[in-house]
Amino acid sequence: MIGKLNMGRVTPLSLFLLSLVFFFATYNLITMIIRYRTVATGKWKAGGLVSLNSQLFPDPIIQMPENLRKPKSKKLLFHIALTATDAPYSKWQCRIMYYWYMKKKDLPGSDMGKFTRILHSGSPDNLMDEIPTFVVDPLPDGLDRGYVVLNRPWAFVQWLEKATIEEEYILMAEPDHIFVNPLPNLAYGDYPAAFPFFYIKPAKHEEIIRKFFPKENGPITNVDPIGNSPVIIKKDLLEQIAPTWMNVSLRMKHDEETDKTFGWVLEMYGYAVASALHGVQHILRRDFMLQPPWDLETRKRFIIHYTYGCDYNMKGELTYGKIGEWRFDKRSYIRGPPPKNLILPPPNVPESVVTLVKMVNEATANIPNW
DSSP: OOOOOOGGGOOHHHHHHHHHHHHHHHHHHHHHHHTGGGSTTTOOOBSSOOOGGGTTSOOSOOOOOGGGSSOOSSOOOEEEEEEEOSSHHHHHHHHHHHHHHHHHTTSTTOOEEEEEEEETTSSOOTTTTTSOEEEOOOOOTTTTTTOGGGHHHHHHHHHHHHSOOOSSEEEEEOTTEEEOSOOOOOOBTTBOEEOOOTTOOTTTTHHHHTTTSOGGGOOGGGSOSOOSSSEEEEHHHHHHHHHHHHHHHHHHHTSHHHHHHHGGGHHHHHHHHHHHHTTOOOEEBGGGEEOTTTSOOOTTOOEEEOOSOEEEOTTSOBOTTSOOSEEEOGGGGSSSOOOSSOOOOOTTOOHHHHHHHHHHHHHHHHSTTO
């Protein structure tokens, strides 16, 4: 330990020792910040920093094994599986998604394999020749209690059982996804990759989660803050999880307290719990997806998820919660597709929103019979 120095008699050796102390102190601080991902619980996260108030704490995800950190030696293609209905609202989103899949799948950096729209309406529709489609049955009448999303896990159960799927991995996707950059296989071996949602909070709802994930199955942190989409996962793992995902989701829907608490994200919790029941945890990738208007840039992200409305005044200021002078909201087109050549956002609107509208416009301009 260095005592107080008489500043009138500072020697070169003293200055050197002081410099050395400050160097190591600074180095240790920087190292601690960079390696925040592995403190406290030894868990691992990829895809960039989390929010400022949690930079020194890891995401709730398992540590990536050292033998999987090395670059992959070969391409591991994944099959894109998109669950959908035959409603006009679903159709136009699927057409735009498939257009951008075709534009990005063969570019450098892509591990995108074949594409299937899993149509859970029970009968073919008019997009069968445009988009590769596999028709499955919906749930029996009344079982979903008006919550159409419950058909998603049932659709995967049927597709996995009946379809021929060449790829070893599967990407579970949704109609309102646009591939903004070529997507690599973000999974590592038996460790699937998923996007962490800020509103999926298993620990906050532990009392409810424990109805379906008892204490003997492990700590509540084993339930990842995710939904089923986007997730890249090994096919054989999904074959195990899908029936459990379906059953857990149905049980949740038919439990009054759970249904009321989880609402429209119930099926997302169903997947998170089901995968935890099978001992499967996910690598969380914040770069997997961006969600305008909250995420401002598309750089180094892979999927645009346009689930939120984008409302701005003509100064380019966000007016979320209030219909803007300029807006893009997919819910404006429930009964039919958006027109061609949507008006671009005003100046100062974030790049993510501008890119989204430009990509929608390019797709609608080039998709036949829009």
